[in-house]
Amino acid sequence: MALKQKAAILGAACLVLLLSAVPGHAAEKEHGTVIGDADIYVAPDFKAQRVGRATRGRDIFLIERSKIDNKDWAHVLATIQEGLLQPREISGWVDGRLVVTVSTPNADQIIYGEAVDSEHQQELRGGRQKADQDAMRLYYRLYEYFPGSPLAAESLWRAADLRWQLEKSGVFSRPSAREMDANSRSQIDDETMRELIKKFPGTRWAQLGAYDLLDNKICGDWKGEAKCPEKESDMYEHYAHEYPQSPKAPEALYNAAWRQAVLVDMYAKERGKADKARKKSLDIIQELTTKYTESDWRARGVQLRYLLEQNLPVYGQ
Amino acid sequence: MNARRLLYRLALAVIGLALTCAAADREHATPIRELVLAPQPGGSGQSVAQVERGRDLLILARSSAGNEMWLQVTALAQPGTRQQEATGWAPAKLAIATSSPNAADIIFGAAVDSEIEAEKPKGRRSAPDDAQRLYQRVAQFFPDTDSGREALWRAADIQWQLDRARGKKPIDETAMQNVIRKLPGTRYADLAAYALLENQLCGDWKGQAACPAQEAEIYERYAREHPRSPKAAEALYNAAWRTGVIADIYRVRNNKEQSEASHNRALALAQELANQFPQAEWKYRAETLIYKMQKNIPLYGTSE
Numbered sequence: 001m002a003l004k005q006k007a008a009i010l011g012a013a014c015l016v017l018l019l020s021a022v023p024g025h026a027a028e029k030e031h032g033t034v035i036g037d038a039d040i041y042v043a044p045d046f047k048a049q050r051v052g053r054a055t056r057g058r059d060i061f062l063i064e065r066s067k068i069d070n071k072d073w074a075h076v077l078a079t080i081q082e083g084l085l086q087p088r089e090i091s092g093w094v095d096g097r098l099v100v101t102v103s104t105p106n107a108d109q110i111i112y113g114e115a116v117d118s119e120h121q122q123e124l125r126g127g128r129q130k131a132d133q134d135a136m137r138l139y140y141r142l143y144e145y146f147p148g149s150p151l152a153a154e155s156l157w158r159a160a161d162l163r164w165q166l167e168k169s170g171v172f173s174r175p176s177a178r179e180m181d182a183n184s185r186s187q188i189d190d191e192t193m194r195e196l197i198k199k200f201p202g203t204r205w206a207q208l209g210a211y212d213l214l215d216n217k218i219c220g221d222w223k224g225e226a227k228c229p230e231k232e233s234d235m236y237e238h239y240a241h242e243y244p245q246s247p248k249a250p251e252a253l254y255n256a257a258w259r260q261a262v263l264v265d266m267y268a269k270e271r272g273k274a275d276k277a278r279k280k281s282l283d284i285i286q287e288l289t290t291k292y293t294e295s296d297w298r299a300r301g302v303q304l305r306y307l308l309e310q311n312l313p314v315y316g317q
Numbered sequence: 318m319n320a321r322r323l324l325y326r327l328a329l330a331v332i333g334l335a336l337t338c339a340a341a342d343r344e345h346a347t348p349i350r351e352l353v354l355a356p357q358p359g360g361s362g363q364s365v366a367q368v369e370r371g372r373d374l375l376i377l378a379r380s381s382a383g384n385e386m387w388l389q390v391t392a393l394a395q396p397g398t399r400q401q402e403a404t405g406w407a408p409a410k411l412a413i414a415t416s417s418p419n420a421a422d423i424i425f426g427a428a429v430d431s432e433i434e435a436e437k438p439k440g441r442r443s444a445p446d447d448a449q450r451l452y453q454r455v456a457q458f459f460p461d462t463d464s465g466r467e468a469l470w471r472a473a474d475i476q477w478q479l480d481r482a483r484g485k486k487p488i489d490e491t492a493m494q495n496v497i498r499k500l501p502g503t504r505y506a507d508l509a510a511y512a513l514l515e516n517q518l519c520g521d522w523k524g525q526a527a528c529p530a531q532e533a534e535i536y537e538r539y540a541r542e543h544p545r546s547p548k549a550a551e552a553l554y555n556a557a558w559r560t561g562v563i564a565d566i567y568r569v570r571n572n573k574e575q576s577e578a579s580h581n582r583a584l585a586l587a588q589e590l591a592n593q594f595p596q597a598e599w600k601y602r603a604e605t606l607i608y609k610m611q612k613n614i615p616l617y618g619t620s621e
Contacts, residue, residue, distance in 0.1 A: 035605065036614065072612075097612040106604055113605030116598050151601075296429045299464070302419050303349070303426025310410040312350070 029061040029077075032101030033141045035114040040080070040092035044073035051092050054078045055130075056118060057137025059144075062101050063091065072096030108149040111142045115155070119162075136162035140192070147199070157205035160192040164212050179220045180228060187216050207246035211239060226266045233259035237284065250288055250297035257284035257301065261308055265315040278308055346374040346390065346414040347454040349427040351443075354405025358387035365405035368392045369443065370431065371424075371450025373457070374412055377404070388412055395450075421459045425468060428452045432475070449475040460499070470496055470505035477512050487516040507546030514539060514552075526566045533559035537586070550590060550599035557586035557603065561610055562617040584610055 034054050041048040044066055054060060054076070061077040074096040081087040100107050115138035121131035128134075139159035143152045167188045171177060176185040196209045217235055219228035236256035240249045260281035267274035281304070288301040307314055347370075354365040359382035368374070378389040386409035394400040413420050428451035435444035452475065455468035473492035480488045496509040517535055519528035536556040540549045560583035567576035587610070590603040609616060 035609075097614045100608075106608070109601050109604040110608045113601035113603070113608075116602055117605060299422045299426035300429050301426070302422035303430065306413075306419070306423045312410060 029063055030101040030103055032060050032062050032099050033057055034098045035100055036098045038094040038098045040094050042092055044068050044093040052080045052090050054080055056134035057141050065096055074099040102145050108142055108146040108151055111138050112151050115139045132162055153200040153203050153205045156196045160196045163192050168215055177220050180223050182217055207243045211248040226263055229259035229262045250292035250295045253284055253288040254297045254300055257281045261304055262315040265313050344376045344414050346376055346412040347371055348412050350411050352407050352411045354403055354407055358382035358406045366403035370447040371454055415458045421455055421462055421464045424451055425455050425464045445479055466500055507543045511548040526563050529559040529562045550594040550597040553590040554599045554602055557583050565615050565617045
């Protein structure tokens with residue numbers, strides 16, 4: 001009896017030890033991702049039951065690698081999402097060749113190359129569907145796994161921008177986007193963009209991120225009212241002065257000048273205000289054309305100055 | 318009688334020549350906004366014709382009406398289009414003459430404007446053609462300036478993209494050949510030569526090695542002939558990727574020897590790209606390609 005009790009206690013202790021070891025064990029496993037869509041099987045066999053698919057850039061845990069019949073297999077724990085279903089964690093076996101982990105030589109460059117490839121796919125007619133989302137995940141994985149890589153800042157910017165553009169097209173296609181007030185529509189989630197600005201302050205990537213963030217502040221439909229172009233012109237001018245080295249600075253100055261030119265049209269019956277807006281627009285154009293001589297925006301600035309000088313309408317053209 | 322006829326013909330020829338010379342001497346202009354030609358200065362009367370942005374206008378006369386300057390112009394028809402010549406009066410402020418101050422910048426700015434408009438989901442429908450014509454005018458009016466050279470390339474490039482989108486096969490090469498002829502040895506000529514390769518590509522490969530083999534050769538030759546081109550890295554990548562695909566095709570057909578030869582050749586090309594263009598985005602795509610080939614991940618079709 002005593003012996004049986006001892007055995008039971010020992011067995012229970014072993015079970016507790018084993019169970020407590022599992023999370024710790026998983027935490028030590030290598031993070032990685034796949035650089036091709038990888039079907040997940042219950043066993044290391046292409047004929048075994050398929051339990052899901054890990055798409056490019058999904059975060060996975062590598063549990064073990066194995067070579068069976070001269071084929072590379074990887075036992076992984078992956079979070080997958082299929083269609084509109086909730087994300088779920090599954091473990092299984094995938095083609096080991098597709099798994100790139102933090103310990104793979106040149107992994108940052110390989111993941112970056114696959115991300116660029118996916119971005120190009122998106123631009124091709126007949127390219128792979130949702131390739132932009134693959135690119136977004138791959139870029140983010142690179143930053144997440146290799147924050148010290150020379151490619152990390154650019155990758156986080158690209159991931160954040162892809163996410164931004166995806167969400168922006170959704171937000172601006174809804175009826176609420178036609179409301180004048182920016183607060184009347186849902187905001188584009190800025191979490192990744194804020195992360196970029198915080199992690200890589202002062203870089204051109206952070207400056208580009210700050211420019212994207214302005215989208216959340218611009219009006220929907222102006223409805224012919226002056227307060228929108230007034231506010232937006234200030235906003236763009238402020239950006240250009242805060243980030244004069246940004247690749248977006250000339251565009252921001254042009255946007256500010258153009259909105260002032262629109263105000264000239266809007267204030268057609270209030271000469272004082274119209275003259276003030278014209279002067280402001282011309283001053284901004286002067287700044288644009290002298291500071292950024294190599295950019296396309298300079299030529300647009302010259303054209304805008306011509307339109308103002310000739311009293312040609314700008315708004316609604 | 319015969320002498321009289323000869324004299325008459327000679328007179329006609331002289332008049333024709335004189336008109337041509339006069340036309341050559343006349344100043345050109347182009348509209349930066351769509352405009353309507355009126356039968357007389359001031360704009361009254363039934364409109365003569367509607368003229369799109371970027372049309373080539375020949376200035377015949379100038380006149381002021383209602384405190385505004387007006388130009389009598391002939392809107393020339395571009396060969397190969399449905400445009401028709403029309404003569405009438407247009408407000409001078411909408412038609413930029415070649416002698417106007419900052420004319421090159423103003424027209425170039427209007428072209429950029431139209432190009433950006435063309436990229437908007439709900440942009441003006443005519444915007445891509447407008448941009449193409451406006452760039453064409455900058456190139457025509459100011460051929461010896463930086464803007465003129467840039468505009469010549471952009472006009473040809475937009476024309477190429479438009480022809481492709483409209484399903485023209487093969488795409489008309491005239492504009493690109495013009496870039497190569499007028500701007501030899503420049504990056505624009507390199508870019509034009511790259512665009513022309515598209516006419517030499519196969520359509521569907523149908524799983525045959527002949528197509529990617531031919532295309533790989535075309536791209537590799539381009540990279541060798543234009544090593545400083547902005548497209549050289551891309552061309553090398555295209556050559557490497559296609560050669561890698563050939564290795565897959567031969568492997569599936571159990572042609573081990575040719576598969577291995579292609580595999581090694583593709584690796585060498587990708588390595589050359591990674592070493593030669595360390596700053597280009599294509600370098601990283603080459604690194605990924607090398608990794609995939611080393612792991613025998615199929616490049617063509619699915620992974621299984």
